[in-house]
Amino acid sequence: MTFDSAGQLHSVHNMRQTGQHRIQSFAFVISIGVAVCLSCGFISNLGADESERPAGKIRLDGRINPNEAPVQSLVRLPGLGVERAGAIVAYRENAHREGTRPAFENCEDLQRIRGIGPKTVQDISEWITFEEK
Numbered sequence: 001m002t003f004d005s006a007g008q009l010h011s012v013h014n015m016r017q018t019g020q021h022r023i024q025s026f027a028f029v030i031s032i033g034v035a036v037c038l039s040c041g042f043i044s045n046l047g048a049d050e051s052e053r054p055a056g057k058i059r060l061d062g063r064i065n066p067n068e069a070p071v072q073s074l075v076r077l078p079g080l081g082v083e084r085a086g087a088i089v090a091y092r093e094n095a096h097r098e099g100t101r102p103a104f105e106n107c108e109d110l111q112r113i114r115g116i117g118p119k120t121v122q123d124i125s126e127w128i129t130f131e132e133k
Contacts, residue, residue, distance in 0.1 A: 063129035066110060067092060067102045077127050079120045087113045105130060 064073050066088055074085035091113055095103035103109070107125045110116050 064127060065129050065131065066104050067130065067132070077124045079123050080116075084113065084115050084120075087115070102130070102132070 064077065066074065071082065071085045071089055074080055074088055075082055077085075080088075088110070092103040095101075107121045107128065110121055110124075111118065
């Protein structure tokens with residue numbers, strides 16, 4: 001047991017508790033700081049659509065054939081997000097069940113997909129091909 005300057009009795013146990021409270025407070029402040037940083041990161045990405053692309057040039061190794069390409073390849077095209085790429089694949093698979101002709105024979109055929117209009121077709125036309133391998 002110890003006495004302070006005012007003559008009050010303090011036990012070693014009370015001193016240990018004070019140290020533990022300081023450590024817990026410090027850990028709490030650090031965890032709040034980390035949570036705020038993570039929240040800011042999530043909020044900054046909130047509402048960012050996968051179809052939005054940076055203003056820079058898109059670089060592809062070759063042209064993409066919408067009659068064969070998987071969703072992962074189609075989403076790389078400007079203006080196409082996961083939803084539109086998935087719609088292209090679904091339309092293509094449905095068209096293959098109905099006949100032997102390719103689902104898309106030219107760029108304009110892509111306008112059959114909801115959400116793809118003349119502007120999108122114009123933007124992706126230099127990146128796609130309809131030649132069969």
